[in-house]
Amino acid sequence: MTASATRTGVVHLAERAPQLAGAEMVAALVPPPQFADATFDTYRADPAYPSQQQAKDLLQAFSGSSTPAKGGLFRRAKRPELKPGVYLDGGFGVGKTHLLASVYHAMSARRKYFGSFIEYTALVGALGYQKTVELFRGADLLCIDEFELDDPGDTMVMTRLLGELVGSGTRLAATSNTPPNALGEGRFAAQDFLREIHAMAASFQTIRIDGTDFRHRALDGHAAVLEPAQYEAAITDAAAAGLASDDAFDALVAHLARVHPSRYIRLIDGLSLVGLRDVAPFADQSAALRFVAFIDRVYDAQLPIRATGTSLDLVFPEEMLAGGYRKKYLRAISRLVASTLD
Numbered sequence: 012m013t014a015s016a017t018r019t020g021v022v023h024l025a026e027r028a029p030q031l032a033g034a035e036m037v038a039a040l041v042p043p044p045q046f047a048d049a050t051f052d053t054y055r056a057d058p059a060y061p062s063q064q065q066a067k068d069l070l071q072a073f074s075g076s077s078t079p080a081k082g083g084l085f086r087r088a089k090r091p092e093l094k095p096g097v098y099l100d101g102g103f104g105v106g107k108t109h110l111l112a113s114v115y116h117a118m119s120a121r122r123k124y125f126g127s128f129i130e131y132t133a134l135v136g137a138l139g140y141q142k143t144v145e146l147f148r149g150a151d152l153l154c155i156d157e158f159e160l161d162d163p164g165d166t167m168v169m170t171r172l173l174g175e176l177v178g179s180g181t182r183l184a185a186t187s188n189t190p191p192n193a194l195g196e197g198r199f200a201a202q203d204f205l206r207e208i209h210a211m212a213a214s215f216q217t218i219r220i221d222g223t224d225f226r227h228r229a230l231d232g233h234a235a236v237l238e239p240a241q242y243e244a245a246i247t248d249a250a251a252a253g254l255a256s257d258d259a260f261d262a263l264v265a266h267l268a269r270v271h272p273s274r275y276i277r278l279i280d281g282l283s284l285v286g287l288r289d290v291a292p293f294a295d296q297s298a299a300l301r302f303v304a305f306i307d308r309v310y311d312a313q314l315p316i317r318a319t320g321t322s323l324d325l326v327f328p329e330e331m332l333a334g335g336y337r338k339k340y341l342r343a344i345s346r347l348v349a350s351t352l353d
Contacts, residue, residue, distance in 0.1 A: 018281060021250045021257050025266040029277035033138045036273055037146050040124040042154075043311035046112035051076065054109050060222040063106065066099065069218055070110055073097050073184070076117035094216045096173075096183035098158075101220030107186040110220075111154050114184045120151035127156045127311075129304055131172075132165045133273035140168065144175055155185040159339070170211050177214050185215070234316075234323035235351040236290075245317040246286045253283030260290045260320065267301040275308045285309055285350075290320035292328055299327055300336060303343040310346040315353040323347040 042049065051071055056063035073093050097114075099107045115125045124147070126134075135143045147153065153176065159165070173183060237245060249255035256279070258266075270278060279285065293299040309316065316323070324347055327340040 018254045019250060019252065021246060021255050022282075023262075024256045024258050024278055024285075025262040027278055029270065029274045029280070033134075033142065033146060036134055036137065037124065039276060040126040040130065042112040042115055042125045043313075045311075045313055046108060048116075049109050049112035050116060051110075051113045054106055054113060057222055060105075060220075062101075062219055062221045066101075066110060066218045066220045069093075069216075070097065070114050070184075071117070073182075074114045074117040075119065094214055095177050095181075096185070096211070096215040098215045098217050099184075099186045099220060100217055101187075102222065105220050105222035107220060108156055111156055111184055111186050115152065115154050118152050118182075122150045123152035123154070124150060125154040125156070127307060128159045128165075128169065129157070129272065129307060131155060131169060133271065133304070135168055135172065137271050137273040140172070144172060147172075147176055147181070148179055150176065150181050152182050152184070155183065157342075158185045158187055173214075174211055177211070183214070233325075234318070234348045236322050237317055237319050239319055242286065242288065242317055242319045246284070249284040249286075249317075254281045255284040255286055256282055257286040258288065260287045260318075263287065263305075264293075264298050264302060267305055268298065272301065272304045275305050276312075278305075279308060279312055279314060282312070282314055285314050285316045287316065287318040287323075288320065290318050290323055290326060292321055292326050293331065294328075296331060296334075296336070299331060300339065302326075303336075303339050306343050306346055306350075310350060313353075314350065316347065316350040318351060323351060 041047075051067055054067055056067055058064075099110060101107050112125065115123055138146070153173070155169075158169075173181075177183065246255050246257050267275075293302070324344045326347075327344065331337075332340055
């Protein structure tokens with residue numbers, strides 16, 4: 012445990028200026044804390060949805076971790092030759108990230124990496140394309156959680172990067188960023204993925220996973236809002252046991268523009284709780300997207316959020332929700348609601 016993780020007191024994120032070298036950024040590409048111990052054994056397939064067990068069997072074969080149990084997908088047939096990439100297509104909360112982390116942990120590999128799509132594109136942005144290729148060249152496995160298609164430039168960069176890596180022997184495993192409660196409309200599906208990465212489509216085998224959200228969290232729930240006195244008490248209590256942050260919402264949003272997204276993970280280093288005062292709706296889409304990337308890191312670290320002002324699920328105006336980044340905002344809303352209710 013690091014010294015920062017054992018500190019107590021209050022810090023202001025708007026005063027932090029984290030630095031992260033390229034090698035450190037790559038070394039940080041591991042499954043988030045809640046999936047640090049994820050395995051195929053701890054993935055509980057729902058018998059009501061056979062595709063979950065079938066996905067588990069196929070991914071076990073892909074990772075080379077074990078032979079599927081009797082009655083599994085390959086019980087009667089010779090195990091098929093698998094492609095260098097697998098893509099998990101399914102709804103929210105059916106265990107895609109758990110299975111992706113299980114692949115990471117199960118595969119015997121000298122060099123393997125696990126990160127969100129945003130983390131990989133942020134790395135390219137921070138280091139440059141060629142340097143990123145050099146850092147990953149020779150890797151045995153890249154796991155990409157929440158592959159996104161709403162930015163054509165990022166999609167082209169990632170497709171090119173993955174093509175170079177597959178050509179040198181790297182295997183790939185990816186999931187989509189399907190938002191909660193997206194029953195068709197606006198849903199990221201396998202055909203979208205394969206169409207947009209057409210140059211790489213032949214390298215991927217699609218695995219469909221059906222099911223219901225095991226977390227049973229509704230997108231239309233509201234994030235908890237505290238009165239000022241409640242907020243002060245929450246920050247005081249958290250600061251007595253660990254390190255809590257306390258920032259005015261507009262100050263943090265402004266600071267995020269000065270910190271590269273690849274360093275957001277270091278921005279929250281050592282925290283046990285994030286505090287935001289006087290939350291208000293966004294007027295600028297660039298600021299909103301930076302906040303989404305920040306919340307992804309907060310959620311991955313399983314940090315609770317305490318806030319005053321506007322409910323955090325209402326910070327993205329209707330015109331933003333109706334635009335091309337709708338799926339990102341929906342995912343962020345779900346995560347904000349969950350983080351304020353922890």
